[in-house]
Amino acid sequence: GGIITQTPKFLIGQEGQKLTLKCQQNFNHDTMYWYRQDSGKGLRLIYYSITENDLQKGDLSEGYDASREKKSSFSLTVTSAQKNEMAVFLCASSTLGVYAEQFFGPGTRLTVL
Amino acid sequence: QQKVQQSPESLIVPEGGMASLNCTSSDRNVDYFWWYRQHSGKSPKMLMSIFSNGEKEEGRFTVHLNKASLHTSLHIRDSQPSDSALYLCAATPATSSGQKLVFGQGTILKVYL
Secondary structure, three states, X not given: OOOEEEEOOEEEEOOOOOEEEEEEEOXXXXXXXXXXXXXXXXXXXXXXXXXXXXXXXXXXXXXXXXXXXXXXXXXXXXXXXXXXXXXXXXXXXXXXXXXXOOEEOOOEEEEEO | OOOEEEEOOEEEEEOOOOEEEEEEEOOXXXXXXXXXXXXXXXXXXXXXXXXXXXXXXEOOEEEEEEOOOOEEEEEEOOOOHHHOEEEEEEEEEOOOOOXXXXXXXXXXXXXXX
């Protein structure tokens, strides 16, 4: 087994601010993902990294940057926070393989004032 | 753009009743479906996956897949209050460059006593 840790748990920012969310996993998984979930809705893929030196855009990458620092960690940056933006950002990881199960972290809840 | 549609948006069933949730992909290249369950304030956890035509049963949960219509359904018999959650359907395209999952908007299930 393993665990995914996301920091911070709650993030409050100002409009136009650059904000960074961090994710660590100890599954020794190769692939990591960032999703955005708006209140009670489905997940939308922002960025993913298949292996340590890879970075792929998802459907919602505009307004975000990502960085895979090492195999176990994956960061997401909101480049310019939008006023009234509220969402939960979920990090996930999986083994290599198109049909690998994804395991999710507890999420970071973002509020922009 | 690929879409995964779930219905109904919400569902209320009595304890002990049967809950039936539906999911359809509009992308003909999809060949693997996932069902995730997300309790309020928690992260999604994989419930079941299916890629073959037919059905798969695990305890009170049964998943059906019709590959011709790209329709999958999740049935929960003897529903319990602890089954109350957001149920997310996701699909993996066979031609996916990487390991992308596309999620539907979810079905909110409430089981009442």
